[in-house]
Amino acid sequence: MPLTRALQSDYDSIIIGAGASGLMCALTAGYRGRNVLVLDHANKIGKKIIISGGGRCNFTNLYTEPANYLSNNSHFCKSALARYTQWDFQALVDKYQVAWHEKTLGQLFCDNRSQEIVDLLVSECRDAGVTIRAKASVESIKPSESSGYTLATNMGEFSCQSVVVATGGLSFPTMGATGFGYQVAEQFGHELIEQKPALVPFTMSQVWLKQFAELSGVSSEVIASCNGQSFRENILFTHRGVSGPVILQVSSYWNQGDTVSINWIPGTDIHVWLQSCAEQRPKAQTATILSEHMTKRLSHALCEQGQLRLLTDKGQKPIAQYTPVQLEELANALENWALKPSGTEGYKKAEVTLGGVDTATVSSKTFESRLQPGLFFIGEVLDVTGHLGGFNFQWAWASGHCAGQYI
Structure with missing residues (x-):
């Protein structure tokens, strides 16, 4: 909701966007005594904060470091992340006694509602004398004749x-x-790095869906790898393809036409494990053996497709009947299962946008344009994209805080 401070015509700084980075920038500048106006065209501020994390906002990650970010300039994010850390934002959350908990891999979530994060930011802005207006559309930006x-x-x-x-x-x-x-x-001469949906589910071909559509809702822990990057988390089958944390993570590194490699039994030497099974339970069928590491539905579905269908006799082949070469082939197929997406669910399901304003012409210290004095870029609009798990929020807090010290 907008703050009630009366509008005037002249401000020290105007921030376009009342999201995570914009509000953080505003409160930081406001506490410096700057007269700040925040404008947002939406009917409610902080809408992406509110829906994030299933309504509980994964507001930061305990293990935030530059390696968790993609950018044409991998060094750009280092300064801001070092100057405003995950511990700094955690302290702000604690100041407002917002209850939170840690999920897997250092992800911090609100115990209750994401709205609590928006409320604390608004409260800070109010205390800092910031003016916020929703339903405010910017139609044009023009440099003044003087400054x-x-x-x-x-x-x-x-x-x-x-x-x-x-x-x-x-x-x-x-x-x-x-x-x-x-x-x-672009109006002020900045280059853009090509944008595309990131942290986004994959869609699969109709042929693939006919084989795996019945698995919609089934989840399993895997390792997904693409273009030199690997992640270990859950894959989730959907009615249109695959999703889940591991797919969202690897999607940021995937390009159209690429194949994603899936290891269905992570953390295990699959060949050694299969050899052990052959010795200890020689009569057990392949699908039964695999169901120790995944659901029965998934193990049977895998054994019904492609290479595994022939190799496992639709999962019915007893493990003892494999030759040493076949056992090695089975292990390799389970460790390097090829997933070739037809595309992604696009921006409507993407958590963030990859690419953006080229950081080559933006100061990593102040976030001011090197081409246009007095123009600043922060948050997701820049070519800095975090992994899944609170990293994009931490980038918003860090970049907003640092810019707020200079506007």
Whole structure:
């Protein structure tokens, strides 16, 4: 909800976007005594925060480090992440006595509602004297003749010394995501790194779906690998393809036409394990053996397809009947199972946008444009994309905080 402070026409800084990075930037600058206005075209501020983490907001990750981010410049994120850490945001959450818990792999979630994160940010902005307006569309940004900028909006015209673009990416267009931030960047001469959906489910071909559609809702822990990157988490079968944390993670490294390699029995020397099974339970059928590491439905479905169908006799072949060569083939097939997506679910299901404003012409210290004085870019609009698990929120907090010290 908007803050009740009266609007004026002139501000020190105007921030476009009342999401995670924009609100953090606003409260940081406000506490420095800057007169800040935040504008958001949506009817409610912090909408992506509210829906995140299944409504409980995975607000940071205990193990945040630069290696958790993708960018054409892998060094760009280092400064901000070091200056505003996960512990800093955790302290802010604790200040407001928001109950939280750690899930797997260092992910911190609210115990209750994501709205609590939005509420604490709004409270901080209020205490810092920040003005926030929802349903505020920016129509144009023009440099003033003397210095600063003039913004034309549906609420009138505003002037300011600096403009912060905190508009996010293209994910969740139904919630109002647009490419406005990219348009502003290009208006002032910035190059864009190609954008594409990231942390997104894969779609599969109709032929594949006919074989695995019955598994919709089935989940299993695997290792998924693509283009030199590997992740170990759960895969989830859907009515359109595959999802789950491991698929969302690896999707950021996948390009159209690539094959994703799946290891169905992670953390195990599969060949040695199969040899042991052949010695200890020679009469056990292949599908039965595999069901020790996955659901029976999944083990039977795997044995019904492609190479495994012939090798396992549809899963009915007793483990003792494999020749040494066949046993090795079976182990290799289970460790390097080829998954070739036909595409992704696109921006409507993507958690973030890969690519964005090229960081080559943005200061990693201040987040100010190197091409246009007084113009700043923070958060997801930049070519910095985190892994799944709270890393993108931590980037929003860090980049917003650092920019807020200079606007």
